[in-house]
Amino acid sequence: xxxxxxxxxxxxxxxxxxxxxxxxxxxxxxxxxxxxxxxxxxxxxxxxxxxxxxxxxxxxxxxxxxxxxxxxxxxxxxxxxxxxxxxxxxxxxxxxxxxxxxxxxxxxxxxxxxxxxxxxxxxxxxxxxxxxxxxxxxxxxxxxxxxxxxxxxxxxxxxxxxxxxxxxxxxxxxxxxxxxxxxxxxxxxxxxxxxxxxxxxxxxxxxxxxxxxxxxxxxxxxxxxxxxxxxxxxxxxxxxxxxxxxxxxxxxxxxxxxxxxxxxxxxxxxxxxxxxxxxxxxxxxxxxxxxxxxxxxxxxxxxxxxxxxxxxxxxxxxxxxxxxxxxxxxxxxxxxxxxxxxxxxxxxxxxxxxxxxxxxxxxxxxxxxxxxxxxxxxxxxxxxxxxxxxxxxxxxx
Numbered sequence: 001x002x003x004x005x006x007x008x009x010x011x012x013x014x015x016x017x018x019x020x021x022x023x024x025x026x027x028x029x030x031x032x033x034x035x036x037x038x039x040x041x042x043x044x045x046x047x048x049x050x051x052x053x054x055x056x057x058x059x060x061x062x063x064x065x066x067x068x069x070x071x072x073x074x075x076x077x078x079x080x081x082x083x084x085x086x087x088x089x090x091x092x093x094x095x096x097x098x099x100x101x102x103x104x105x106x107x108x109x110x111x112x113x114x115x116x117x118x119x120x121x122x123x124x125x126x127x128x129x130x131x132x133x134x135x136x137x138x139x140x141x142x143x144x145x146x147x148x149x150x151x152x153x154x155x156x157x158x159x160x161x162x163x164x165x166x167x168x169x170x171x172x173x174x175x176x177x178x179x180x181x182x183x184x185x186x187x188x189x190x191x192x193x194x195x196x197x198x199x200x201x202x203x204x205x206x207x208x209x210x211x212x213x214x215x216x217x218x219x220x221x222x223x224x225x226x227x228x229x230x231x232x233x234x235x236x237x238x239x240x241x242x243x244x245x246x247x248x249x250x251x252x253x254x255x256x257x258x259x260x261x262x263x264x265x266x267x268x269x270x271x272x273x274x275x276x277x278x279x280x281x282x283x284x285x286x287x288x289x290x291x292x293x294x295x296x297x298x299x300x301x302x303x304x305x306x307x308x309x310x311x312x313x314x315x316x317x318x319x320x321x322x323x324x325x326x327x328x329x330x331x332x333x334x335x336x337x338x339x340x341x342x343x344x345x346x347x348x349x350x351x352x353x354x355x356x357x358x359x360x361x362x363x364x365x366x367x368x369x370x371x372x373x374x375x376x377x378x379x380x381x382x383x384x385x386x387x388x389x390x391x392x393x394x395x396x397x
Contacts, residue, residue, distance in 0.1 A: 031374050042119050064128070078151065080148075104175055106171055123188055127152060127185050128154070237275055238279050250270060342390055
């Protein structure tokens with residue numbers, strides 16, 4: 001049946017996605033197209049007891065859910081020419097039943113089969129990232145495919161299961177079957193070409209981004225816009241007087257239930273960073289920081305965006321784990337002036353000085369095949385629409 005569904009969607013590739021509002025040959029699929037693919041069985045589950053839930057579908061992405069079993073690993077891996085289960089037989093310590101909840105300890109590596117299964121036609125490929133709330137609690141995740149040679153990349157025409165590698169870095173976490181730590185985007189490729197990857201949005205996109213900015217400003221800053229291999233974002237280390245400009249994760253903190261919102265006290269997990277004199281911050285390579293961009297960002301309904309997680313041209317630090325910005329971020333009726341990007345920062349090998357206004361990351365915009373019918377914002381119950389400096393949803397304000 002899965003093979004028949006792939007064939008049906010593939011044979012209709014010039015029209016089937018148009019039913020979801022497609023007006024471009026290439027681009028990220030919006031929510032209407034994702035819904036159509038779920039109905040066609042291209043995105044499915046292998047269990048008769050589970051189905052794709054309506055609220056998994058975001059403006060331009062699909063939330064992925066943990067299955068019932070987690071494997072504690074000796075080390076991270078890529079399956080290469082092997083199937084994931086064959087590889088697990090050699091490098092997993094033990095299985096953990098997470099159906100009703102289990103703790104994943106910080107500093108350890110786990111692999112969890114996901115509930116979702118893909119049967120992609122040849123003109124669709126995929127890319128995955130942690131969800132915003134996952135990145136903000138310093139949980140490193142990435143998706144594997146069967147016989148995959150790359151993390152977080154699903155090749156065109158892929159048929160098979162998905163697996164999520166999970167490594168909590170600062171805090172131990174409580175998860176269960178159905179927890180959502182990662183999300184999937186699908187891209188329609190021209191001429192059945194698999195062009196979606198972490199590096200697919202490059203300098204060739206800068207001209208289009210400049211044109212988009214002239215039509216509808218992408219940032220609120222009055223400074224000259226800097227677009228070079230993406231839209232440059234700088235760090236805010238001034239903020240408001242006597243208010244935190246960021247937070248540093250505490251080394252010894254409690255447990256975070258990833259499915260419970262507004263239940264934890266900030267002071268139990270985070271140290272506020274208040275800079276009283278010069279606007280600079282020395283990053284400790286052993287620490288994790290939450291900071292904010294100086295610019296307020298806007299993502300129009302016609303586009304999605306992704307943060308480049310590591311750019312050696314601006315410093316030896318990683319700036320973002322959760323890289324997706326959905327259509328409508330920063331530009332619904334309440335936030336026409338944009339919303340700041342929250343930065344998940346970790347210095348790599350050495351202490352590093354950040355100055356106020358220093359470029360810290362780049363945002364890459366890519367068009368959707370059609371404008372999203374549902375936008376990121378209050379109507380969708382989005383957690384971070386009008387954000388300034390904002391911790392994850394798990395903490396009470």
